[in-house]
Amino acid sequence: MNMHLAAADMAERSRDIVREHKHLEGPLLPILHAIQAEFGYVPEDVKPVIAGELNLSRAEVHGVVTFYHEFRDHPAGRHVLKLCRAEACQSMGSDRVADRVRQLLGIDFHQTTLDGAVTLEPVYCLGLCACAPAAMLDGEVYGRVDDHCLSEIVGEIGR
Template sequence: MTMRNSADEIAQRSRQIIRGQKHLEGPMLPILHALQAEFGYIPDIVKPVIADELNISRAEVHGVITFYPEFRDHPGGRHILKICRAEACQSMGSDDLADRVRQLLGIDFHQTTPDEAVTLEPVYCLGLCACAPAAMLDGEVYGRVNEHCLSEIVGELGR
């Protein structure tokens, strides 16, 4: 769904998604993941819809969205590149990798390239501590990432 849709269309589609997930125990996170998969982020206009459908406050919805760094409140790029910033990866050189990728892309963390190709995000553990440093591109994880590997990953993004 493109964001050229009207607010009513977005709200209607959101209600369909929410109603398909709200039967789950603890449905908030699955709902948010489904909404982000649909829209590419969590639009502000869906927060009251979530609150209404789950019979909770808008503040509660906002609190969950802002607590988890996985959720975005603005559109991301066509590709999402995450660099692990946890201690194990830092000890194996992820700070240098982060500097290099910021240089290659010309953006900082939480930013998207001007051509909307790549959004760069920090992540605080990909579970690959034994293979540090780690990165993730569009859900695919990479371990033992070095500058050469990182340059290849960035080079293949179709920018």
């Protein structure tokens, strides 16, 4: 993940990524995933590059980026904590979990702590409905999240 490139270098790297994926059927999503893997987010400045290379409007690219919750428009923290907000998790207390996490971290959804340690993101299903409420920290999933589990998760962030 390279978040410190100059705008011209970022545009050129984005063109390379588009060319690597352009041959795929429906290449926009794989391109956006590759861009985010490269830069840590989908920079506003690369949307016109992607649009131009794929013969799409900038609005079409922007619409896809904003439709899918997985894509970020700014760099994430060193750790990403995702809390499931889907119905099964809500019915098992995810609102209480979310309130507690926001209190512990001092941030809201789509925000990053001031020290850049953690970004808090909502997700709308982690596939652990039978173990609700669910969370994910840096790709590791946790089920039946409660106050004790939250302490462990937040402790992991501090390491």
